[in-house]
Amino acid sequence: MGCCGRRVFLLWIVEVIRAVILANAQWSVTMPGHITALTGSCVIIPCQFTCPWNYQPKEVVWYQYVSYGYPLVYSKNKPGGVIEKFRYKTELVGNATEKNCSLKIKDVHSTQNQEKIYVWIDPDMISYRDYKFYDTTVTLNVKDVVAPPEMSVTGEQTEGKTIKVYCTAVHTCPSSPPSLSFGDQQGSIQVSHTKEEMGQWRVTAEISWKAHDEDHGKMVSCTITHPGNRNATMRVALIVTSSPSNVSVTQHPGRPLEGQPVNLSCLSQSYPPAKSYRWYRVQRGHMVQQEGESQNLYLAKVSRDTGYYSCSARNDFGEASSK
Numbered sequence: 660m661g662c663c664g665r666r667v668f669l670l671w672i673v674e675v676i677r678a679v680i681l682a683n684a685q686w687s688v689t690m691p692g693h694i695t696a697l698t699g700s701c702v703i704i705p706c707q708f709t710c711p712w713n714y715q716p717k718e719v720v721w722y723q724y725v726s727y728g729y730p731l732v733y734s735k736n737k738p739g740g741v742i743e744k745f746r747y748k749t750e751l752v753g754n755a756t757e758k759n760c761s762l763k764i765k766d767v768h769s770t771q772n773q774e775k776i777y778v779w780i781d782p783d784m785i786s787y788r789d790y791k792f793y794d795t796t797v798t799l800n801v802k803d804v805v806a807p808p809e810m811s812v813t814g815e816q817t818e819g820k821t822i823k824v825y826c827t828a829v830h831t832c833p834s835s836p837p838s839l840s841f842g843d844q845q846g847s848i849q850v851s852h853t854k855e856e857m858g859q860w861r862v863t864a865e866i867s868w869k870a871h872d873e874d875h876g877k878m879v880s881c882t883i884t885h886p887g888n889r890n891a892t893m894r895v896a897l898i899v900t901s902s903p904s905n906v907s908v909t910q911h912p913g914r915p916l917e918g919q920p921v922n923l924s925c926l927s928q929s930y931p932p933a934k935s936y937r938w939y940r941v942q943r944g945h946m947v948q949q950e951g952e953s954q955n956l957y958l959a960k961v962s963r964d965t966g967y968y969s970c971s972a973r974n975d976f977g978e979a980s981s982k
């Protein structure tokens with residue numbers, strides 16, 4: 660009794676193991692249904708497959724999806740037999756031993772737009788009765804227009820602090836990635852490359868410099884240049900906060916007559932603009948603070964000994980006086 664119970668149990672275990680192996684022993688191909696590529700650049704179609712347990716895959720071939728026949732898109736053994744629009748432009752970058760069937764297409768051309776292609780592992784050995792490889796295709800989406808990069812500004816956007824402008828874009832060609840440049844902006848530049856999902860890579864450039872109040876309102880550009888000199892530019896405006904500078908007093912009228920009124924105005928440059936002012940009268944070497952915090956100072960009557968006026972302008976970032 661004990662013996663037979665164990666035997667049934669062992670048979671059951673064998674069945675379970677067989678089922679697990681069979682479940683994992685299927686052919687399958689995983690790749691994106693669509694992939695976007697830029698003319699003149701390259702694209703790598705990510706492709707992975709599974710095969711029956713203990714099967715040793717050898718050859719990876721790619722075909723054009725058509726209703727009749729098997730036009731070659733990539734074949735290691737018959738490179739000259741590849742149809743013209745893909746001839747000498749395709750390269751297997753995956754490793755069959757690692758079940759990686761990734762295909763690189765270089766110098767992408769607009770005639771390849773909307774082509775559907777598919778992979779077949781060992782077409783001499785594996786027939787459509789084993790696995791219908793043509794049921795998993797990837798459609799090439801070839802575009803001709805270069806997308807501008809994305810930009811953002813970070814860091815402390817205040818004079819004297821380090822300002823950072825980022826520029827980033829995705830692409831499909833890690834072997835000759837696009838370059839990013841910041842026009843005439845000076846600063847230290849760092850570039851990084853990362854891999855993203857589904858056959859995309861990202862290039863990011865960061866430029867940083869010490870912000871100056873004159874940077875406020877300036878446009879910083881970022882140009883992406885793909886192989887073949889295809890480019891697109893994006894721009895961002897800088898907002899740099901600063902304390903007032905270039906403080907000066909102007910008067911109306913410019914040459915007031917004795918006994919006439921004069922209107923003084925305190926001018927300054929900053930972002931955000933000055934929100935309060937102070938006026939000083941310098942008389943016989945003494946500085947006398949005047950009433951009022953407004954930008955203009957109205958004097959009802961000027962005389963020879965009115966003296967000299969100066970003002971100071973203030974915002975949340977500081978204060979500065981006229982000379």
Ligand SMILES: *[C@@H]1O[C@H](CO)[C@@H](O)[C@H](O)[C@H]1NC(C)=O
Nearest residue numbers: 706707752753754759760761
């Ligand atoms: C397949 O090969 C390509 C090209 O070498 C590589 O970029 C990719 O990471 C590989 N895929 C996997 C899942 O290892």
Ligand SMILES: *[C@@H]1O[C@H](CO)[C@@H](O)[C@H](O)[C@H]1NC(C)=O
Nearest residue numbers: 752753754755756757758759
């Ligand atoms: C493919 O992968 C196998 C196993 O990782 C390795 O031994 C072989 O050298 C690789 N072949 C190529 C061409 O990289």
Ligand SMILES: *[C@@H]1O[C@H](CO)[C@@H](O)[C@H](O)[C@H]1NC(C)=O
Nearest residue numbers: 871872873874904905928929
């Ligand atoms: C201050 O004035 C000088 C001379 O007019 C000018 O060059 C400078 O750009 C001004 N500063 C700001 C912050 O606008």
Ligand SMILES: *[C@@H]1O[C@H](CO)[C@@H](O)[C@H](O)[C@H]1NC(C)=O
Nearest residue numbers: 840882884888889890891892
């Ligand atoms: C972008 O391309 C145009 C046309 O090919 C070229 O005239 C221009 O110099 C390029 N711009 C940059 C920044 O490379």
Ligand SMILES: *[C@@H]1O[C@H](CO)[C@@H](O)[C@H](O)[C@H]1NC(C)=O
Nearest residue numbers: 911921922923924955956957
């Ligand atoms: C002084 O000048 C300012 C700016 O031009 C003006 O808004 C204001 O009305 C003037 N004040 C007088 C009293 O003329």
